[in-house]
Amino acid sequence: MCVKHVPDTAATIRIGTDDCIDENITFIMNPYDENAVEEAVRLKKQTIDADVIAVTLGKGTAEATLRSAMAMGADRAILVKSKSSHDSISTARALCAAIQRDGDPDIVFTGKESVDNEGFQTMFHLAACLDVPVVSNAVKFAMTDTTIRVTCEMEAGDLEHIEMETPCVIGAGKDLNQPSYPKLPDILKARKKPLTEIELSDLGIATPASRVEMIKIESIKEERYPEIIDGTADEIADTIVHVLREKAKVLDG
Amino acid sequence: MEQYTIIKSFVMFMALVGGFSLFFLKVRHLYRLMQSVQGQTEFKLDRVRERVVVFFKDVLGQTNVRRKLAPGLAHTMIFFGFLAVQPHSLELMLKGICPAIEVGHLLPGLYGGYLFVADILAPFVLVGFAYAIYRRVVVRPPYLTMGMDANLIILFTCVIIITFQLINAFQTLLPLEAGVFDYTGTFPVSGLLVGLFGLDQLTPQKIFIGYEIAYWVHMATIIGFLIYIPGSKHLHLLAAAPNVFLKPLECEKAIVKTDIEDEDLETFGLGKTVELNWKNVLNLYACTECGRCEEQCPAANTDKPLSPKKLIHDFKLDLFAHADAILAKDAEAVQPIVREDSPITGDVLWSCTTCRACEDICPVNIEHLDFIIESRKNQVLMEASFPPEIQETFTNLENQANPWGFAADTRANWAKDLDVPLMTDNPEADVLYFVGCSGSFDDRGKKIAQAMARVLKRADVNFAILGPEEACNGDVARRAGNEYLAQMLIQQNVEVLNQYNPKTILTGCPHCFNTLKNEYPQFGASYPVVHYTQYLLELHQQGRLKPNNKNLGSLTFHDSCYLGRWNGIYAAPRDLLRSMNATGSLLEMQRTGEKGFCCGAGGGRMFMEETLGKRINIDRAEEVMKTGAATLASACPFCATMLMDGLMDKESDIVVKDIAEIVDEATA
Numbered sequence: 001m002c003v004k005h006v007p008d009t010a011a012t013i014r015i016g017t018d019d020c021i022d023e024n025i026t027f028i029m030n031p032y033d034e035n036a037v038e039e040a041v042r043l044k045k046q047t048i049d050a051d052v053i054a055v056t057l058g059k060g061t062a063e064a065t066l067r068s069a070m071a072m073g074a075d076r077a078i079l080v081k082s083k084s085s086h087d088s089i090s091t092a093r094a095l096c097a098a099i100q101r102d103g104d105p106d107i108v109f110t111g112k113e114s115v116d117n118e119g120f121q122t123m124f125h126l127a128a129c130l131d132v133p134v135v136s137n138a139v140k141f142a143m144t145d146t147t148i149r150v151t152c153e154m155e156a157g158d159l160e161h162i163e164m165e166t167p168c169v170i171g172a173g174k175d176l177n178q179p180s181y182p183k184l185p186d187i188l189k190a191r192k193k194p195l196t197e198i199e200l201s202d203l204g205i206a207t208p209a210s211r212v213e214m215i216k217i218e219s220i221k222e223e224r225y226p227e228i229i230d231g232t233a234d235e236i237a238d239t240i241v242h243v244l245r246e247k248a249k250v251l252d253g
Numbered sequence: 254m255e256q257y258t259i260i261k262s263f264v265m266f267m268a269l270v271g272g273f274s275l276f277f278l279k280v281r282h283l284y285r286l287m288q289s290v291q292g293q294t295e296f297k298l299d300r301v302r303e304r305v306v307v308f309f310k311d312v313l314g315q316t317n318v319r320r321k322l323a324p325g326l327a328h329t330m331i332f333f334g335f336l337a338v339q340p341h342s343l344e345l346m347l348k349g350i351c352p353a354i355e356v357g358h359l360l361p362g363l364y365g366g367y368l369f370v371a372d373i374l375a376p377f378v379l380v381g382f383a384y385a386i387y388r389r390v391v392v393r394p395p396y397l398t399m400g401m402d403a404n405l406i407i408l409f410t411c412v413i414i415i416t417f418q419l420i421n422a423f424q425t426l427l428p429l430e431a432g433v434f435d436y437t438g439t440f441p442v443s444g445l446l447v448g449l450f451g452l453d454q455l456t457p458q459k460i461f462i463g464y465e466i467a468y469w470v471h472m473a474t475i476i477g478f479l480i481y482i483p484g485s486k487h488l489h490l491l492a493a494a495p496n497v498f499l500k501p502l503e504c505e506k507a508i509v510k511t512d513i514e515d516e517d518l519e520t521f522g523l524g525k526t527v528e529l530n531w532k533n534v535l536n537l538y539a540c541t542e543c544g545r546c547e548e549q550c551p552a553a554n555t556d557k558p559l560s561p562k563k564l565i566h567d568f569k570l571d572l573f574a575h576a577d578a579i580l581a582k583d584a585e586a587v588q589p590i591v592r593e594d595s596p597i598t599g600d601v602l603w604s605c606t607t608c609r610a611c612e613d614i615c616p617v618n619i620e621h622l623d624f625i626i627e628s629r630k631n632q633v634l635m636e637a638s639f640p641p642e643i644q645e646t647f648t649n650l651e652n653q654a655n656p657w658g659f660a661a662d663t664r665a666n667w668a669k670d671l672d673v674p675l676m677t678d679n680p681e682a683d684v685l686y687f688v689g690c691s692g693s694f695d696d697r698g699k700k701i702a703q704a705m706a707r708v709l710k711r712a713d714v715n716f717a718i719l720g721p722e723e724a725c726n727g728d729v730a731r732r733a734g735n736e737y738l739a740q741m742l743i744q745q746n747v748e749v750l751n752q753y754n755p756k757t758i759l760t761g762c763p764h765c766f767n768t769l770k771n772e773y774p775q776f777g778a779s780y781p782v783v784h785y786t787q788y789l790l791e792l793h794q795q796g797r798l799k800p801n802n803k804n805l806g807s808l809t810f811h812d813s814c815y816l817g818r819w820n821g822i823y824a825a826p827r828d829l830l831r832s833m834n835a836t837g838s839l840l841e842m843q844r845t846g847e848k849g850f851c852c853g854a855g856g857g858r859m860f861m862e863e864t865l866g867k868r869i870n871i872d873r874a875e876e877v878m879k880t881g882a883a884t885l886a887s888a889c890p891f892c893a894t895m896l897m898d899g900l901m902d903k904e905s906d907i908v909v910k911d912i913a914e915i916v917d918e919a920t921a
Contacts, residue, residue, distance in 0.1 A: 010652060011653065182637070185521075187737065
């Protein structure tokens with residue numbers, strides 16, 4: 001499965017120089033990728049002959065996330081090393097190349113999104129590169145032989161039941177499972193599990209015809225102007241309606 | 254007659270050899286079991302002189318058991334009475350085999366004196382047991398188990414004492430033959446029985462038969478009791494004294510440092526009874542199920558599945574159930590402690606608030622928490638089994654070094670407008686104020702930290718905080734069994750502390766205080782650590798904090814477990830409150846000081862749901878309300894939060910203030 005090393009959303013994210021975020025904060029495994037890892041490991045426990053490989057594209061520090069994935073039960077890991085950040089199509093091509101170099105996977109699990117860029121694109125590009133079907137925001141997953149039954153939440157409460165064949169790409173949603181807390185012996189074992197490092201340049205990936213270019217990165221200004229609304233209950237209600245209609249423009253008519 | 258003496262001699266010989274052999278075999282089995290468990294202990298037999306004093310005070314002086322006065326006095330009577338009859342019983346045994354033995358001749362004056370005293374002390378056993386039976390039948394405290402075991406022990410002992418007195422009574426009536434010790438005047442109490450039952454009216458033959466019956470019943474009961482002891486809760490008779498002698502001499506203690514980097518270790522924490530250490534096993538042997546721990550336990554008092562007494566009992570049964578495998582060094586064959594049919598469940602282990610009321614009250618110094626915390630370690634590190642809601646706390650601690658997951662770099666934000674220097678800017682500060690997570694992030698806690706900072710400034714203290722360099726002290730993770738995470742946090746702090754080498758660390762929270770003071774030395778950071786109640790009292794005594802003599806009304810103080818029972822600090826907060834509120838009053842709750850009732854937050858419980866039984870903080874809030882005090886003073890931000898919630902639930906008007914806030918108000 002594919003995982004991503006992302007900044008902890010709880011941390012204060014600052015913009016550093018060169019339109020990059022200040023990386024002197026805690027990085028964690030993308031939370032949706034935890035669901036992906038958990039599902040892959042669960043599947044391995046059901047099928048005896050399976051190899052769970054964690055793949056990521058990132059800097060050397062992303063090793064921590066791969067070790068976490070291995071502590072959760074992945075057998076080995078591949079780190080595609082790159083110093084710069086990439087858009088989803090380049091990321092997908094890098095992951096695809098690394099995956100295909102390693103072998104032909106039956107299922108590729110990813111998180112439905114990553115909490116840093118929130119592009120929601122990588123898994124689709126990856127499936128296109130691999131030329132396999134893809135689903136996103138999977139909340140239920142079951143596999144018999146090569147048939148997969150998966151339930152995806154398209155919008156809140158709108159579920160779609162899909163049957164598909166391997167090989168395929170599954171984008172894991174939050175409700176797919178409860179990622180298990182790693183046990184200490186597994187954390188210790190993960191330190192010794194094999195991790196292959198590949199330089200991105202060694203994969204010889206073609207530059208995509210179109211791509212996303214980042215022009216500038218800016219932090220959201222947290223500016224709030226609280227007002228105190230006074231008066232009788234009716235007056236307050238009127239003022240609130242006025243505010244919602246005129247200032248916030250969330251009410252019609 | 255000659256024939257009877259020979260038969261008696263033979264039977265007694267056989268009975269004694271048989272009885273004592275059986276007894277020794279059983280004791281040897283227990284001793285071997287104690288030696289066969291594989292857990293390591295850091296215990297060192299040090300400070301022997303102090304231990305001898307403890308032995309005289311707690312075992313022979315019975316002071317510890319008399320902390321509960323009436324049952325303690327009863328126990329003292331039983332203890333001395335029962336002990337007193339033993340030498341004479343032993344002499345009678347030998348005399349049964351060889352009638353020529355007369356210790357009285359060997360130690361003429363002394364032995365007569367001993368018999369005189371023993372004869373007076375013996376009936377006190379009956380007085381003690383009369384009270385014990387009264388307690389079991391009439392008073393019936395819920396923590397006292399009524400069982401065959403206890404009743405049999407009472408019966409055995411009473412028979413031993415009654416027959417002892419009868420033997421003595423008949424003894425005085427036996428004809429004084431040549432070579433026999435003259436017992437005249439040595440049995441003041443038994444002598445009364447002679448007149449009372451008119452024994453001297455009996456024929457010499459009946460007197461002889463009476464003596465012999467009393468003798469045989471006495472011997473049979475003693476030997477029966479001897480065989481019964483090692484298999485019953487009365488093993489206490491043998492194990493309590495050594496357990497007390499080997500007790501921890503300080504109330505401060507640290508959780509065992511588990512080597513989490515040792516990849517060769519197959520297991521971490523306590524998962525099976527084979528992983529207990531010999532000290533734990535001695536603890537189990539020493540318990541006589543008096544129930545005092547259960548009486549104090551906040552979990553047991555609020556209908557949770559944990560009773561420290563039952564826990565110890567269940568551990569003992571589980572140990573005995575696996576004795577064969579443990580003796581055979583077959584650790585594989587030993588089942589996990591927490592398993593499907595085990596009475597020790599996750600709910601039992603996670604109900605503990607680690608308040609240590611059980612350990613403090615235990616008359617034989619059992620350390621219940623060692624069992625609980627080590628089992629929790631095993632549950633977390635090996636099984637990843639814990640109340641699910643604490644997983645988020647673990648993740649937050651891991652990523653942002655605080656239990657709520659606030660951004661770690663905002664740790665000093667509480668002090669933004671107060672001009673509090675960071676250690677990086679003032680590395681030579683006299684005092685490093687270790688604020689803690691609550692003071693740094695929690696809205697209520699921040700107000701307490703702000704009050705602290707104002708007070709320190711008012712007293713002109715040269716202090717600084719670590720700010721973003723500070724991490725959670727590790728208490729929550731450690732007591733919740735997550736030793737790996739705890740050590741990660743501790744290491745982080747230790748590195749920072751060692752870089753500054755602080756002169757004094759001042760803590761705003763008893764949990765930080767306890768861990769920094771008692772557990773950080775395990776990780777290479779030993780610095781003087783003070784809790785702020787001690788420090789502010791000191792500042793006041795030096796005249797650096799002058800109260801404005803404002804009347805703050807009636808206060809009551811809630812003892813924090815980690816200040817009180819874990820570190821023995823009871824006086825400082827009270828003295829400080831009295832001097833800050835000289836014209837007001839300080840009321841005490843019913844359960845106070847060593848018996849202070851927990852708020853429910855300790856042992857990581859602050860971050861777990863309390864779904865079983867009554868809520869502990871509500872129980873305590875009700876007690877606060879009974880004092881009639883207008884303000885509850887706390888010395889721990891977690892206690893403050895818990896009790897504020899409890900009082901709010903009871904719709905009480907009582908205001909909860911931290912002592913730092915009270916000092917701030919009183920010196921403004």
